[in-house]
Amino acid sequence: MNILILGSGGREHTFAWKIAQSPLCEKLFIAPGNAGTALCGMNVPIGVNDFKGIKQFVIENEIEMVVVGPEDPLVMGIHDFFLNDNYLKAIPVIGPKKDGAELEGSKEFAKRFMQKNNIPTAAYESFTIETLKEGLAYLDKQKTPIVLKADGLAAGKGVLICNEINEAKKELAEMLAGAKFGKASTKVVIEEFLEGIELSTFVLTDGINYKILPEAKDYKRIGDGDTGLNTGGMGAVSPVPFANETFKKKVEERIIIPTINGLKNEGIDYKGFIFIGLMNVNGDPFVIEYNVRMGDPETEVVIPKIKNDLVELFQAVGNETLKDITIEIDPRTALTIMLVSGGYPGEYSKGKVITGLDKTEDSLIFHAGTSHSKETDEINTSGGRVIAITSFGNNISEAANQSYKNADLIDYKGKYYRKDIGKDLL
Numbered sequence: 001m002n003i004l005i006l007g008s009g010g011r012e013h014t015f016a017w018k019i020a021q022s023p024l025c026e027k028l029f030i031a032p033g034n035a036g037t038a039l040c041g042m043n044v045p046i047g048v049n050d051f052k053g054i055k056q057f058v059i060e061n062e063i064e065m066v067v068v069g070p071e072d073p074l075v076m077g078i079h080d081f082f083l084n085d086n087y088l089k090a091i092p093v094i095g096p097k098k099d100g101a102e103l104e105g106s107k108e109f110a111k112r113f114m115q116k117n118n119i120p121t122a123a124y125e126s127f128t129i130e131t132l133k134e135g136l137a138y139l140d141k142q143k144t145p146i147v148l149k150a151d152g153l154a155a156g157k158g159v160l161i162c163n164e165i166n167e168a169k170k171e172l173a174e175m176l177a178g179a180k181f182g183k184a185s186t187k188v189v190i191e192e193f194l195e196g197i198e199l200s201t202f203v204l205t206d207g208i209n210y211k212i213l214p215e216a217k218d219y220k221r222i223g224d225g226d227t228g229l230n231t232g233g234m235g236a237v238s239p240v241p242f243a244n245e246t247f248k249k250k251v252e253e254r255i256i257i258p259t260i261n262g263l264k265n266e267g268i269d270y271k272g273f274i275f276i277g278l279m280n281v282n283g284d285p286f287v288i289e290y291n292v293r294m295g296d297p298e299t300e301v302v303i304p305k306i307k308n309d310l311v312e313l314f315q316a317v318g319n320e321t322l323k324d325i326t327i328e329i330d331p332r333t334a335l336t337i338m339l340v341s342g343g344y345p346g347e348y349s350k351g352k353v354i355t356g357l358d359k360t361e362d363s364l365i366f367h368a369g370t371s372h373s374k375e376t377d378e379i380n381t382s383g384g385r386v387i388a389i390t391s392f393g394n395n396i397s398e399a400a401n402q403s404y405k406n407a408d409l410i411d412y413k414g415k416y417y418r419k420d421i422g423k424d425l426l
């Protein structure tokens with residue numbers, strides 16, 4: 001079958017690399033893709049939110065499956081768009097409809113969903129401009145640190161952790177009255193700060209059954225030792241040693257099963273990935289957030305560990321036959337490090353020539369922000385996060401050493417990466 005992947009990051013290159021290995025895949029297209037996805041299939045210059053353009057391409061190229069990478073088109077209803085169109089409705093879309101995508105599209109929806117379904121999460125209240133006064137009074141009664149979250153999508157920037165109540169009050173006012181995050185902060189969730197270690201768990205569901213994929217730990221801050229600004233993610237490791245069988249059993253019983261059942265009870269037919277951000281608080285899991293897609297760079301370690309044919313898995317999602325599939329996981333450790341542009345997550349420049357990609361050995365090189373120049377036949381940087389280097393090892397050190405060896409060989413002006421991915425877990 002012909003398959004279309006939507007997106008252009010390291011996550012989508014990983015999907016493309018995996019899908020291209022499937023005997024079920026005839027032609028693979030990626031919209032818009034990057035220089036890495038072009039090695040696995042054909043890039044097409046259509047934006048992920050250009051539903052009309054996507055429709056035309058899907059019809060003209062006889063696409064039989066659409067895999068959605070990022071959250072934006074899901075929250076905007078790409079799956080519903082397909083179901084409401086006579087030409088498109090039979091084509092499976094991997095990713096939830098608008099109703100399910102609200103788990104990521106609205107923090108308040110997610111919190112209410114968890115409360116209704118007894119899923120452990122931080123205590124919260126939500127406020128709008130009309131209830132700003134109550135919000136400020138509520139803050140007076142809270143302990144610090146306290147967490148403020150813009151309700152809507154804010155490109156990963158909408159969460160503030162405040163150490164002083166006065167700072168929190170100022171931020172709340174700026175979010176609600178000053179539209180600090182635009183429309184995303186017309187509603188704000190104020191929640192209790194959870195102290196613990198974070199990890200992410202990934203579930204694939206066909207709306208009836210579910211499969212738990214390998215868990216991963218992401219490294220979000222720009223600097224070594226988890227310092228500096230938040231980024232999209234600077235590296236990831238899977239498995240996560242502290243996620244032992246007892247902990248994982250709690251995650252399945254207290255979080256995954258109630259989530260799947262909660263969706264069913266609300267009449268939300270969810271087909272796709274659920275990425276559950278968790279905090280391990282003294283051995284008990286709490287949900288920090290839901291995402292309705294795979295994580296990036298978590299995908300770069302989770303997907304290579306899955307031995308199954310990914311297209312077969314996605315077909316089962318579309319056909320609601322996931323229960324008939326046994327997931328096979330590579331037991332080794334997978335670790336990825338992200339090479340980024342100097343200045344990221346602040347301002348950075350693009351168009352730097354990347355060298356040394358052909359010198360790397362025994363790692364998977366997944367492109368994120370890269371583009372291919374036709375004139376010079378060179379690969380250039382074109383984003384903040386540039387290249388993810390994934391390696392396997394019998395333990396974290398082995399995998400890390402291999403990725404770091406290759407990180408030395410790849411070069412471009414302004415190259416930066418964290419030197420401590422996985423170290424905290426040793």
Ligand code: AMP
Pocket residue numbers: 122147156159191192193194195198220277288289
């Ligand atoms: P989110 O955008 O929801 O992933 O939040 C960004 C980051 O803020 C998370 O990865 C956590 O590190 C942190 N965070 C969010 N909510 C909480 C919370 N209730 N307690 C502690 N840290 C939090």
Ligand code: GLY
Pocket residue numbers: 218232233291294295296297298
């Ligand atoms: N790495 C975090 C995310 O994809 O949201």
